[in-house]
Amino acid sequence: GFVGGKKKTDRMFELMDGFLKNDPVSLQKDILHHVEYTVARSRFSFDDFEAYQALSHSVRDRLIERWHDTQQHFKKKDPKRLYFLSLEFLMGRSLSNSVINLGIRDQCAEALSQLGFEYEVLAEQEGDAALGNGGLARLSACQMDSLATLDYPAWGYGLRYQYGLFRQIILDGFQHEQPDYWLNFGNPWEIERVHVSYPVKFYGTVKEDVVNGKKCKVWIPGETVEAVAYDNPIPGYGTRNTINLRLWAAKPSDGYDIESYNTGDYINAIVNRQKAEIISNVLYPDDRSYQGKELRLKQQYFFVSASLQDIIRRFKDVHGNFDDFPDKVALQLNDTHPSISIAELMRVLLDEEHLGWKKSWNIVKKVFSFTTHTVQPEALEKVPVDLFQNVLPRHLQIIYDINFAFMEELKKKIGQDYARLSRMSIVEEGAVKNIRVANLSIVCSHTVNGVSRAHYELLKTRVFTDFYELWPEKFQYKTNGVTQRRWIVVSNPSLCALISKWLGTESWIRDIDLLARLREYASNSDLQKEWMMVKKINKMRLAEYIETMSGVKVSLDAMFDVQIKRIHEYKRQLLNILGVIHRYDCIKNMEKNEREKVVPRVCIIGGKAPPGYEIAKKIIKLCHAVAETINNDNDVGDLLKLVFIPDYNVSVAELVIPGSDLSQHISTAGHEASGTGSMKFLMNGCLLLATADGSTNEIIEEIGAENMFIFGAKINEVPALREKDSTIKAPVQFVRVVRMVRDGYFGFKDYFKSLCDTVENGKDFYLLGSDFASYLEAQAAADRAYVDKKKWNEMSILCTASSARFSSDRTIEDYAEKTWGIQPCKCPF
Ligand SMILES: NC(=O)[C@H]1O[C@H](CO)[C@@H](O)[C@H](O)[C@H]1O
Numbered sequence: 001g002f003v004g005g006k007k008k009t010d011r012m013f014e015l016m017d018g019f020l021k022n023d024p025v026s027l028q029k030d031i032l033h034h035v036e037y038t039v040a041r042s043r044f045s046f047d048d049f050e051a052y053q054a055l056s057h058s059v060r061d062r063l064i065e066r067w068h069d070t071q072q073h074f075k076k077k078d079p080k081r082l083y084f085l086s087l088e089f090l091m092g093r094s095l096s097n098s099v100i101n102l103g104i105r106d107q108c109a110e111a112l113s114q115l116g117f118e119y120e121v122l123a124e125q126e127g128d129a130a131l132g133n134g135g136l137a138r139l140s141a142c143q144m145d146s147l148a149t150l151d152y153p154a155w156g157y158g159l160r161y162q163y164g165l166f167r168q169i170i171l172d173g174f175q176h177e178q179p180d181y182w183l184n185f186g187n188p189w190e191i192e193r194v195h196v197s198y199p200v201k202f203y204g205t206v207k208e209d210v211v212n213g214k215k216c217k218v219w220i221p222g223e224t225v226e227a228v229a230y231d232n233p234i235p236g237y238g239t240r241n242t243i244n245l246r247l248w249a250a251k252p253s254d255g256y257d258i259e260s261y262n263t264g265d266y267i268n269a270i271v272n273r274q275k276a277e278i279i280s281n282v283l284y285p286d287d288r289s290y291q292g293k294e295l296r297l298k299q300q301y302f303f304v305s306a307s308l309q310d311i312i313r314r315f316k317d318v319h320g321n322f323d324d325f326p327d328k329v330a331l332q333l334n335d336t337h338p339s340i341s342i343a344e345l346m347r348v349l350l351d352e353e354h355l356g357w358k359k360s361w362n363i364v365k366k367v368f369s370f371t372t373h374t375v376q377p378e379a380l381e382k383v384p385v386d387l388f389q390n391v392l393p394r395h396l397q398i399i400y401d402i403n404f405a406f407m408e409e410l411k412k413k414i415g416q417d418y419a420r421l422s423r424m425s426i427v428e429e430g431a432v433k434n435i436r437v438a439n440l441s442i443v444c445s446h447t448v449n450g451v452s453r454a455h456y457e458l459l460k461t462r463v464f465t466d467f468y469e470l471w472p473e474k475f476q477y478k479t480n481g482v483t484q485r486r487w488i489v490v491s492n493p494s495l496c497a498l499i500s501k502w503l504g505t506e507s508w509i510r511d512i513d514l515l516a517r518l519r520e521y522a523s524n525s526d527l528q529k530e531w532m533m534v535k536k537i538n539k540m541r542l543a544e545y546i547e548t549m550s551g552v553k554v555s556l557d558a559m560f561d562v563q564i565k566r567i568h569e570y571k572r573q574l575l576n577i578l579g580v581i582h583r584y585d586c587i588k589n590m591e592k593n594e595r596e597k598v599v600p601r602v603c604i605i606g607g608k609a610p611p612g613y614e615i616a617k618k619i620i621k622l623c624h625a626v627a628e629t630i631n632n633d634n635d636v637g638d639l640l641k642l643v644f645i646p647d648y649n650v651s652v653a654e655l656v657i658p659g660s661d662l663s664q665h666i667s668t669a670g671h672e673a674s675g676t677g678s679m680k681f682l683m684n685g686c687l688l689l690a691t692a693d694g695s696t697n698e699i700i701e702e703i704g705a706e707n708m709f710i711f712g713a714k715i716n717e718v719p720a721l722r723e724k725d726s727t728i729k730a731p732v733q734f735v736r737v738v739r740m741v742r743d744g745y746f747g748f749k750d751y752f753k754s755l756c757d758t759v760e761n762g763k764d765f766y767l768l769g770s771d772f773a774s775y776l777e778a779q780a781a782a783d784r785a786y787v788d789k790k791k792w793n794e795m796s797i798l799c800t801a802s803s804a805r806f807s808s809d810r811t812i813e814d815y816a817e818k819t820w821g822i823q824p825c826k827c828p829f
Pocket of ligand 1: 134373374451480672673675676
């Protein structure tokens, strides 16, 4: 055969036909090969980290093989491809996920132990790839795993940040941010593609021109930066398919700043060149939205311009006519962050392919689908027109043209309803004119998805009502999911083994609906005994970690009650802490005999606060101040402990979730679009104490409220409660615990004043006071259930057995069928 025009010698075929073998001896050979030639350490003396690097490179080799074969197969079959555009991917660690999806974990462990190394110890050497903030970012990663496992022809595109999400350092109970330079020791899981790079333009002006007798616009940029590709193979589980996550890094383009060279101002020229790299340097550390940040807009445009150039190059390699583009390309917008790609595709089709407005527009509106992850209208992204004019002048013109056509069409439908016209306009008039990126995304996408059914209802009734009334068919929802590969098989191997034993197969790992068969064994005492043992093993691991991280010794008999997620007022970590203070206060005021009935608790909280979010940072400090008092109170002893887990990330979640008995998802109803942490706890047999918010409503449907602890105002009750909040008297218990904080019972009286002010004097926007009584009831119900071990374990088994619906495999199949129109394309060998 011919490859790259050169005749492939039989010798090459002979050599290449043998894929890398996965038996322990072959793996050992490869590991020692990489120790010597990649890590460049003598094979006779290398440490755990070098062994980790060598192992990673050996595993990477196997990923690359499968990646090549998969891409070759896609090339041959030329299926419709999905391109998942996201500014954030919270991948976590790759080693364990890769060896499990490749099915070589045991062989690796065997190979290493014969070399005197322990697999688990090496796996701990890997740092997290924290290229994202929270739920939205981790969802992207789970969805990539499902896309690969279900054999869909998909690509992920994003940014290769040099600095991931900041490291959280806690000093005297205060959060401090440290830069996360995660690439310090290189990254064995990426392949730099020096030959895959594209120029990305910024600033400059737009002039009229005539090309082939046709008038057109030409953008003369003021700055050009090079985008270089870094590929991250994403292996599927139980399939040879390995797809690609292509992340772009900014490099100075050669043509950069010629002027200064002439004047001999060399150093200055180099410094200016360096500036180019800033674009992809750092992840914005806030999962709320950003208004008007120039670098943020440049990051968004940089990655979508490079991605679209790459996508169009791949399309044009096979197709000469753009009419086929919508049949071969689906572009998924993960929130509004990549939505500038709409104007960019229009610009390319208009100014470079000269297809004319009508044809270009017909293509654009057929290829984009938009998923929003936001409930709060005020959190929707807006970009000042001035900033747009400066950074992306041609795109602003195109957005104005799109909006003009849309407004004309709208007027025909709704007449001169100016209030509604101005609400729906992509351009927000006013002192500062803004581009409403969400409106642009809705107008130009064929489908707008919410991330849970409750979210979808809010999009219809609160967030995008005007648009829903105009295009009801466009609005749908795909309830989020998480991948059981990472959240059971990787993070909870003992539970994985137990499930496979009782189901008599491992095929549930690919076909999770099989989990439902566990229901019939929920009250089986043999399973329950083994189930409790698995939970105990994981609680021991977690207790060790807690002692290492905080010095606090916790009792394994206590209920491990966990709330781990980004710190945010609407997620109500403060409600949790006030609940702990109440529990402490009750214990302190109990008679000795009453205390015997107390169910011991270890309350575990973890999460990062956005650096500029003061109230969130005060919540972290309060947690530490309360913990200080409770954990050092020998009178209370093991009846109650409060622990804050620092630097919460994907790997910490993989340790905490399997060891949790109860998890809290207590957002004010109507504020959490979906929530995905709850799904990971569910899969690991951890019971949920929650409000009926976001996807929790569908979890209640699936496992029954009787197997959960639901409390608080419902989504449709919150607006009215808010109305009359100022008149509602908070329960005495609530007033008492807030008073304790305000009076300095835990110290830092002045520092916590503003925090207390957020929940009192009629300003309790997130309704902590009015939900407090039912919250305490739910907590008491959990205590009562916990002492009935048989009942509790039955509920725990039912949680896992009923978690199939919340697998990202189901989410991806929904999207593939109803939004993207893509089919599996399985690599034949
Ligand atoms: N910022 C987020 O994490 C958002 O996206 C996640 C993924 O859809 C949602 O689960 C979460 O409720 C929402 O706030």
